[in-house]
Amino acid sequence: MTWKEDNWLLRVRNLTKIYGDPGENTLALTGPAFNTNQCPDTDSIVACADISFDLYPGEVLGIVGESGSGKSTVVKMLYFDLEKTGGAAWLKPYNDGCINILEESNQRKRYIRNNLMGMVYQNPRDGLNFGFSSGGNIAEKLIMAGNMHVGNIRGRAYDLLEKTEVPVQRMDDRPGTFSGGMQQRVQISKAIANNPPLLFLDEVTTGLDVSVQARVLDLIRELQNMLGIAMIVVSHDLSVIRMLTDRTIVMKNGRIVESGLTDQILQDPQHAYSQLLVSSLL
Amino acid sequence: MVENIKFSNKYNFAFIDESTKKEIRRKLLKAVAIPGHQVPYSSPEMPISRGWGTGGLHITLALIGRSDVFKIIDQGSDASVNACNLREFVNAMTGCETTFDTSKATLVQTRHRITEEELNENQIIVFQVPLPEPLRMVERYEYKTLQMHAEADYSKMWVSLYEAYVRYGAIMQGSGYPVMVNGRYIMSPSPIPRWDTPNLHQAKTLFLFGAGREKRLYAVPPYTDVEPLEFEDVNFEIEDFSKSACYKTGFKKAFLDELYADDGSQKYVISDSNFLDKIDSEEETHQYTNKYIDQLEAYDVERG
Numbered sequence: 001m002t003w004k005e006d007n008w009l010l011r012v013r014n015l016t017k018i019y020g021d022p023g024e025n026t027l028a029l030t031g032p033a034f035n036t037n038q039c040p041d042t043d044s045i046v047a048c049a050d051i052s053f054d055l056y057p058g059e060v061l062g063i064v065g066e067s068g069s070g071k072s073t074v075v076k077m078l079y080f081d082l083e084k085t086g087g088a089a090w091l092k093p094y095n096d097g098c099i100n101i102l103e104e105s106n107q108r109k110r111y112i113r114n115n116l117m118g119m120v121y122q123n124p125r126d127g128l129n130f131g132f133s134s135g136g137n138i139a140e141k142l143i144m145a146g147n148m149h150v151g152n153i154r155g156r157a158y159d160l161l162e163k164t165e166v167p168v169q170r171m172d173d174r175p176g177t178f179s180g181g182m183q184q185r186v187q188i189s190k191a192i193a194n195n196p197p198l199l200f201l202d203e204v205t206t207g208l209d210v211s212v213q214a215r216v217l218d219l220i221r222e223l224q225n226m227l228g229i230a231m232i233v234v235s236h237d238l239s240v241i242r243m244l245t246d247r248t249i250v251m252k253n254g255r256i257v258e259s260g261l262t263d264q265i266l267q268d269p270q271h272a273y274s275q276l277l278v279s280s281l282l
Numbered sequence: 283m284v285e286n287i288k289f290s291n292k293y294n295f296a297f298i299d300e301s302t303k304k305e306i307r308r309k310l311l312k313a314v315a316i317p318g319h320q321v322p323y324s325s326p327e328m329p330i331s332r333g334w335g336t337g338g339l340h341i342t343l344a345l346i347g348r349s350d351v352f353k354i355i356d357q358g359s360d361a362s363v364n365a366c367n368l369r370e371f372v373n374a375m376t377g378c379e380t381t382f383d384t385s386k387a388t389l390v391q392t393r394h395r396i397t398e399e400e401l402n403e404n405q406i407i408v409f410q411v412p413l414p415e416p417l418r419m420v421e422r423y424e425y426k427t428l429q430m431h432a433e434a435d436y437s438k439m440w441v442s443l444y445e446a447y448v449r450y451g452a453i454m455q456g457s458g459y460p461v462m463v464n465g466r467y468i469m470s471p472s473p474i475p476r477w478d479t480p481n482l483h484q485a486k487t488l489f490l491f492g493a494g495r496e497k498r499l500y501a502v503p504p505y506t507d508v509e510p511l512e513f514e515d516v517n518f519e520i521e522d523f524s525k526s527a528c529y530k531t532g533f534k535k536a537f538l539d540e541l542y543a544d545d546g547s548q549k550y551v552i553s554d555s556n557f558l559d560k561i562d563s564e565e566e567t568h569q570y571t572n573k574y575i576d577q578l579e580a581y582d583v584e585r586g
Contacts (some may be wrong), residue, residue: 136445144437149514
């Protein structure tokens with residue numbers, strides 16, 4: 001891992017998402033200074049605005065903030081689940097980072113999603129197809145990347161489930177018959193099936209009980225060590241951020257209020273909101 | 283139907299009015315231009331219910347000319363109720379000659395089979411299609427299937443084949459096996475048995491598909507690549523009739539229907555009735571050949 005300026009994996013500039021029609025002053029009248037996401041003139045909602053950051057290979061970046069701060073919106077736009085309003089993003093492994101991936105056609109976006117990215121949602125139903133077996137879900141990712149050999153697909157699915165500690169004899173069962181923690185682990189297997197350089201984790205442990213949370217976090221950390229995958233971890237939970245991330249962005253009302261090394265932010269928060277967030281940590 | 287013959291001179295030639303025929307022909311040209319792509323069309327009212335072959339009938343009536351020789355089969359049989367009624371209707375509305383003989387027909391309408399005898403460049407075969415959308419079984423929303431076709435995103439279809447293989451040890455789809463047309467669109471070849479599916483590949487004939495209830499037309503032009511979906515290690519297979527034989531002729535190398543007797547015993551008979559007649563009377567016929575039949579080496583084409 002070298003921290004050279006041009007060695008970035010993902011570069012995001014001025015990423016903005018606004019619901020409704022923004023007016024001239026919409027961006028000026030919203031944000032943490034006004035403590036609102038809603039423009040008083042036009043009633044449009046600024047989910048996030050002017051989000052810029054670089055992510056380096058193998059790095060784990062945390063995005064933390066209260067609910068409604070726009071942290072999920074950022075990763076959903078980067079994973080093409082949501083259409084951006086403005087801004088640009090470049091991904092190094094895709095055309096050497098020369099093309100704004102947010103402007104690509106749907107086919108190209110699907111290619112990027114399948115081959116260069118993975119996503120783990122809070123709700124396994126968003127990431128998994130409950131009509132297919134867990135092996136079938138992993139197969140979907142592999143097939144989309146052009147793997148057409150059933151034996152190889154099953155071998156790879158077996159390895160992945162073993163790696164994520166899902167009982168492999170249940171490979172052909174549907175995820176609906178699994179516990180929440182197991183569903184989450186199947187979702188992680190699916191997300192990393194094609195060895196993507198970049199993984200998004202959107203509130204992955206929210207809704208799991210504490211002991212299962214710990215095991216899932218352990219798994220993510222292990223995978224990160226093993227595969228050197230770069231991650232963007234979205235969470236409202238500072239303990240998750242502390243456990244997983246190298247660097248953290250603090251968001252409030254759709255804006256970045258502070259960013260820096262995770263340790264630094266947790267030890268010595270500068271912005272008033274970050275201070276509040278850290279002081280409320282149990 | 284008998285009454286209709288009396289009043290047939292009050293209808294336009296081939297029942298449908300000329301401007302609607304023109305619309306259907308235009309949509310057929312579009313379908314031929316984009317092999318495997320489903321083209322929406324008007325699907326006008328017919329004197330038979332939707333689901334009884336209106337889609338095929340629309341195409342037939344839009345294309346038929348006074349010199350055409352018309353043949354219609356239902357599951358291979360010229361004599362089943364659906365085939366008989368539609369044959370009489372087309373004959374009453376056009377006065378065209380009808381035939382049972384596959385080689386004499388210029389226009390063949392079919393339900394759920396391709397003729398056993400190979401069709402040539404001068405013939406057109408029209409399919410009655412109940413469910414034109416091959417992705418329906420994996421995606422229930424129409425707007426999503428349209429998008430999947432537009433972007434050639436067929437991963438769900440492949441996963442469903444994977445799932446079938448995992449669950450049953452083989453891809454069990456008995457009829458309407460999904461095919462990739464011209465390397466671009468996945469198409470449902472109407473519910474023809476797997477036996478017939480390879481015959482769509484690089485065929486000499488124009489294949490036209492009409493789904494009246496669903497208001498869709500599609501086509502496979504002559505000499506077009508049509509590949510059944512298969513994995514590298516799990517391959518498409520046709521029905522193997524090498525262990526059974528037609529009870530009338532002893533013929534094995536054809537699609538066989540299973541007949542059950544009162545005592546529960548079963549016997550087999552060639553599904554294509556005209557082909558059966560020709561084999562029975564030892565007339566010369568020319569069957570389709572494909573690599574899947576060749577792979578089943580056990581075939582003994584000798585009689586007996």
